[in-house]
Amino acid sequence: MSNMASMKKSEILKIIGQNVKRIRLEKGLTQVDLVGKIESRIDTTNISRIEKGRTNATIHTLFRISQALDVPLSEICNVQENKS
Amino acid sequence: MSNMASMKKSEILKIIGQNVKRIRLEKGLTQVDLVGKIESRIDTTNISRIEKGRTNATIHTLFRISQALDVPLSEICNVQENKS
DNA sequence: TCTTGACTTGTCAAATATGGCAAGTATGAA
DNA sequence: TTCATACTTGCCATATTTGACAAGTCAAGA
Numbered sequence: 001m002s003n004m005a006s007m008k009k010s011e012i013l014k015i016i017g018q019n020v021k022r023i024r025l026e027k028g029l030t031q032v033d034l035v036g037k038i039e040s041r042i043d044t045t046n047i048s049r050i051e052k053g054r055t056n057a058t059i060h061t062l063f064r065i066s067q068a069l070d071v072p073l074s075e076i077c078n079v080q081e082n083k084s
Numbered sequence: 085m086s087n088m089a090s091m092k093k094s095e096i097l098k099i100i101g102q103n104v105k106r107i108r109l110e111k112g113l114t115q116v117d118l119v120g121k122i123e124s125r126i127d128t129t130n131i132s133r134i135e136k137g138r139t140n141a142t143i144h145t146l147f148r149i150s151q152a153l154d155v156p157l158s159e160i161c162n163v164q165e166n167k168s
Numbered sequence: 169t170c171t172t173g174a175c176t177t178g179t180c181a182a183a184t185a186t187g188g189c190a191a192g193t194a195t196g197a198a
Numbered sequence: 199t200t201c202a203t204a205c206t207t208g209c210c211a212t213a214t215t216t217g218a219c220a221a222g223t224c225a226a227g228a
Contacts, residue, residue, distance in 0.1 A: 007151075009144050016143055030174060035157035048176055055215065056142045058185080059100055060093050061222050063163065067091075079147065108189050114204060132206055139185060142215080 007079075014053035015079045016062070021051040023069050023076070037068035091163075098137035099163045100146070105135040107153050107160070121152035 024034055031044045031051075042064060049055040050065075059073075066073040108118055115135075116126045126148060133139040134149070143157075150157040 012144060012147050032174080041217070043154075043219095044175080045177085045218075046216060049215090051174075054177090056144045056185095058140045058142050058215070059146060059161070060096060060140045061216080062143060062161075063091075063096050072162075072164050073096075074161045074164070075163040077143070077146075077158045078156075080156050080158070083149075116204080125187070127189095128205080129188075129207085130186060133185090136206075138207090140215095142185065145186080 009056070010053060013056055013078050015054070016057070016076060017051040017053040019076050019078060020047075020062075020065060020069075023071055024051075027069060029069075034065070034068055038064050041066065092135050093140070096136060100141070100160060101135040101137040103160045103162060104131075104146075104149060104153075107155055108135075111153060113153075118149070118152055122148050123151070124148065125149055 026033070029037075031047045034047060035042050035044055042061065046055065046061070047058075047065070050057045050061070062076055063073050066076050069076075092101070108115070113121075115131045118131060119126050119128055126145065129139075130139065130145070131149070135139050146160050147157050150160050153160075
């Protein structure tokens with residue numbers, strides 16, 4: 001049912017961002033907490049833009065976020081509505 | 085055992101690239117075949133660079149590739165060695 | 169009201185991803 | 199050897215991410 005083929009760029013960026021925000025909140029972290037746990041520097045500006053779906057983050061940026069959130073990268077990258 | 089915390093940028097890019105290449109070959113596709121299946125244009129140059137881990141692709145580019153390969157994005161983003 | 173914390177958003181500079189083209193490498197077949 | 203296919207890599211121009219800072223919004227308290 002997911003009709004992935006027609007998913008627009010803005011849509012998947014929004015889903016990725018929602019994933020990041022949801023996991024961050026589940027861990028009880030603020031954006032400032034999160035960047036504090038990230039190895040090489042990431043700005044809260046960028047976190048905010050990613051969570052809002054305003055930026056098309058690189059995989060390495062998302063990977064660093066996944067490390068700080070202590071979840072697999074694939075969890076952040078879960079954009080599928082449902083699997084058969 | 086995965087020691088994700090110390091994974092360097094070049095290492096995760098290499099794994100992402102290996103994932104793309106492996107799945108593409110499993111599907112019996114050439115790079116030219118692959119770009120032919122991608123909605124908005126992607127150059128074989130870029131596919132090659134991603135597969136070789138030479139470029140830090142954006143999530144939207146990897147998403148379009150996952151669509152063309154008919155696999156979930158999370159499969160391309162599977163960089164974990166093994167899960168506990 | 170004032171303050172604080174959390175987040176968003178604008179702007180800027182620097183780095184780099186992307187698309188495009190051309191040239192090079194490698195393999196296999198004729 | 200010659201040719202074709204598949205892929206890699208260098209270069210270029212353009213677009214955009216990223217890091218950084220400043221300013222703004224919003225909600226909860228004191």
